[in-house]
Amino acid sequence: MAEEKKMFTVTIDNIKVEVEAGTTILMAARKIGGDIVPPTMCFYSKLDKTGGYCRTCLVRVSAGSTADPRPMPKLVASCRTAVMDGMVVENITNPAVLEARKGVVEFLLLNHPLDCPVCDQAGECDLQDLSYEHGKEGTRYEFKRRTFERIDLGPYIQLHMTRCILCYRCVHAANQVAGQREHGVLDRGDHAQIATYIQQSLESPMIGNVIDVCPVGALTDRTFRFKNRVWFTKPVDAHRDCPHCTGNVRLWLRGDDVLRVTARKDQWGEVEEWICNECRFEKKKVSDWTIEGPTRVDRHSVIGAGHYTGIRKPKEIFKEVMDGRDPKLLMDIHTVSDVNKVNLNEIPGPATGATFSGNPKSAGTNITDVKEGVGRNMLGTDSTNPNTP
Ligand code: SF4
Ligand code: SF4
Numbered sequence: 001m002a003e004e005k006k007m008f009t010v011t012i013d014n015i016k017v018e019v020e021a022g023t024t025i026l027m028a029a030r031k032i033g034g035d036i037v038p039p040t041m042c043f044y045s046k047l048d049k050t051g052g053y054c055r056t057c058l059v060r061v062s063a064g065s066t067a068d069p070r071p072m073p074k075l076v077a078s079c080r081t082a083v084m085d086g087m088v089v090e091n092i093t094n095p096a097v098l099e100a101r102k103g104v105v106e107f108l109l110l111n112h113p114l115d116c117p118v119c120d121q122a123g124e125c126d127l128q129d130l131s132y133e134h135g136k137e138g139t140r141y142e143f144k145r146r147t148f149e150r151i152d153l154g155p156y157i158q159l160h161m162t163r164c165i166l167c168y169r170c171v172h173a174a175n176q177v178a179g180q181r182e183h184g185v186l187d188r189g190d191h192a193q194i195a196t197y198i199q200q201s202l203e204s205p206m207i208g209n210v211i212d213v214c215p216v217g218a219l220t221d222r223t224f225r226f227k228n229r230v231w232f233t234k235p236v237d238a239h240r241d242c243p244h245c246t247g248n249v250r251l252w253l254r255g256d257d258v259l260r261v262t263a264r265k266d267q268w269g270e271v272e273e274w275i276c277n278e279c280r281f282e283k284k285k286v287s288d289w290t291i292e293g294p295t296r297v298d299r300h301s302v303i304g305a306g307h308y309t310g311i312r313k314p315k316e317i318f319k320e321v322m323d324g325r326d327p328k329l330l331m332d333i334h335t336v337s338d339v340n341k342v343n344l345n346e347i348p349g350p351a352t353g354a355t356f357s358g359n360p361k362s363a364g365t366n367i368t369d370v371k372e373g374v375g376r377n378m379l380g381t382d383s384t385n386p387n388t389p
């Protein structure tokens, strides 16, 4: 007979929930859902040993358990603290927790450029959301922020440590999903950085997943970088028969161009199924995929804005009221511009002025043209300046 599971009752922000013994406070809160779920920047339920680094998930335990109802003396990281039977937890109902979280955000941003307008992650960035929802409008930090050169980790991934918050997710993903860790955190304290030892490229066929787990714009897809803002692209779910992974992915389309392929993410922003590099980086044609339909974007996000389903187009009445005449166009832009001749998914890097000057296959002289590179990427622009692609 199957062993009966031991269940604990825990109260989070005055809501009771029953969970299995060994569940963390965070996972118990996720079972309830809604605003009372603490934010996370380093925890990732699909990866072992994550959590405990960033402290954004701090909560107050005002009663430890029924057996010992004393409060815990300090705020605890909910992603690493297991519930006890009768535990009482305060998150958004306790102003001290929210104030402490503001402090954590301020710390996370000490060395962060916060250059969202030119960052590839903007619009789908956990740190951006966290700063808006839990941060302060100013910083007390007066010193120069640390900066790093961009590093090309092989042909597909670029690391810009300037934006890294050292959450370790990519290290665990490389260990556990790609099964081949060639990078990690080198040095300590203010010098700590994600690095590949002697800047080797990351060769595993599953290594692209580090891009999806990175909560910020530190690890980016070189086949997509700066080709478009995510909120201009349309996410659809699609699949293909893939010998390496399940082939269930999300395509990010602009018209008929597949600008980006990513794994599908759940309501917590976590990958549902890991996908291989071939699906992610090599299959950039609509004909490579069977489209299932528009992605349902659960998270409050600019990506969700503008992707409506079931829209009814208003009736066009111009001709009717103008006695059958067509509207006069000031200028038909499609006849004078090469914009529609450019296949963004086919050019090797972001479009530049050169792309639209009679050579739609050209990606100009932008640094991301150079896909073969490994190591420091110092071409073209000041690579320690985050405000450049
Ligand atoms: S990673 Fe990019 S989008 Fe996110 S907060 Fe930093 S600069 Fe903004
Ligand atoms: S590169 Fe991204 S995933 Fe890796 S530690 Fe930095 S922030 Fe985390």
Ligand code: FES
Binding pocket: 039, 040, 041, 042, 043, 051, 052, 053, 054, 055, 056, 057, 058, 077, 078, 079, 080
């Ligand atoms: S999410 Fe809990 S410490 Fe980072």
